[in-house]
Amino acid sequence: MIWDGLRGHDRQRTQFAQAVRRERTAHAYLFVGPEGIGKQRFARLLAQCLFCARIPNEQLDACGECAPCVQMQAGTHPDLIRIARPEGKRELPVDLIIGSSERRGREGLCHELALRPMTADRRIAIIDDAQTMNAASANALLKTLEEPAPGSILILLTPTIDAMLPTIQSRCQPVMFAPLADEDVAALILKQQWVSDEPTARETARLAGGSLLTARQLLQPPLRKLRDHLFKVLKQPALDPFAASAAVLAIIDELGGDSSVQRLHAGWAIRFCVESLRIRLRELSTAAGSDAFATDPFLIDSLAAQLERCLDAEIHLQRSMPIPLCLEGMFDGLSRIRRGLVQA
Template sequence: MQSVLGHDDAKDRFRRTLANGRLASTYLFVGPAGVGKRYFAERLAAALLCPRRDGASLEACGVCENCRLTAAGTHPDLLRVARPEGKTTLPVDLFIGPADRRNREGLCHDIALRPLVADRRVAIIDDADDFSVETANCLLKTLEEPPPGSLLILIGTSLARQLSTIRSRSQIVRFGRLEATEVASILCRQPDPLEPADAERLAAIAEGSVSRALELAEGQLDQARETLLRRLASPRLDANDLARVFEEETKAVATEPRIRRRAMRELLAATIATLHARLSTAADDPASVDALLRQLEACFEAESALGRNANQSAVVQSLAQQLARRAG
């Protein structure tokens, strides 16, 4: 996996596993968002489907028919499932088919079919954090009795967000944050590459996440973040002014609600990081520590509200008021 930067522990683990012929049927990849878990899964799948792969190598040849199909996203033995836009959980239909085609379509049906081109079938299930109990139960039989030669890779962010029925039946593979130099290198290799100076600047504040760096590069999010941080640096916070900054800066990034919500999450993350940094230097001042903890609590409440698709303007107004009030 020369094209995969970082994650050497995961690479070594799979090399040993393949060398010993002990590949499990289900793996759960967990780690921060945007560090390359899905890309690692795609590269691993490509290697496993490539007939020219050499032994324990994690490198696909890149030129055979299987590799061309995988690269084009049309390999019939590579199945992909992800939470649809606008949904809060993985729908049951993705796993057992719609009501009029129950158990005749969906991932659980498709993974059990004989491979069409390769010698195995691989399924990548994104958004594993968003399994509902009902959907997880649909997958339970497949996890307990995996079809011969099949491989399932589930991608989530933390074990705490996984249902016990999923967690207990999976081999856990942990992914850490990327180094800033690795993030910068990836940003320069994108189809629409960033200038090296911009890549380094964004990588330095992206906390090891390529997706976060790319979001910062979109629209005016980078500038929005800097404007917010200047306001937060003021000795006194005005609730109305702070709410206006949140509202106007997210609107400057995009007018489309979904992207504005993402921008708001990024501004929240920047606020939380700022408050954490202040907390580390305020240990000798109990009053400051208490105020900072209350502000962090307000940020976490706002994050939770955004996750429930609460009205963004209402979330912003409430957050600004609590940050200003609790600063005192």
């Protein structure tokens, strides 16, 4: 079964199987769900099932061996059109939707989707990063959404439904995708051979929030170094706020990327602090049982206050506070709480 490689999303598969059996497929779908959970893979598998020459469409499966299946697996099927935001660009350019200004209407996704299928009995288009379409791109797409070519299917992928213009939303059938279960993320990490040991796979999965993309980012050596470093720093009783933030900034620098990527990494630094504090709280409340509360109520309160300070820092970061200021402020706050200068 072609779907065996996909983890989760069984409900969505059942829905599509029903729609195909009843010949009720829509012309346009909006696949909504966090990045890195398999929406794109789902869309491609769906297309492969509809293109497969051996297995009837209503079974919503593919043989993996016929010519269309081989082409789908190689990414060369002539009736599948795929566009996405180009690497390093913030927006999905209108040229990809309706062609360059010299060849407007004679190339691009809308033009290709309206052409007669080459080998299959329909054409399918997938727009990844659809949330990055600007108003011009979205408007260019409206005509295709309103007057779709017979049998054509257009699938737009977006992390949130709100990121799409209402005019697009109302013309597409939404399909909601949930984050993957931790055990599925762990299994996929091992299957992709990103790591070979199960404990690391499980620990990464727990942090990844159901996203394989996040899991992969987390497994980058500098990000792991950042996490290990913060865990070590927060384990020490005394904390030098300037040294702590300087070390984190150096690792963020080493990770590279533009300012938005650096902000993402700073966000991870804060989340690693949250994780470390939560683990300590859990240890205190479980391993030591009620004794911990009896012997050191200050520690529990202090950890809770530190957690709150980290969550504040996360909000500051989202509100575009400069990264160094945000981290210095957070470590200074943590240090003060630890020294009892701030009431926990």
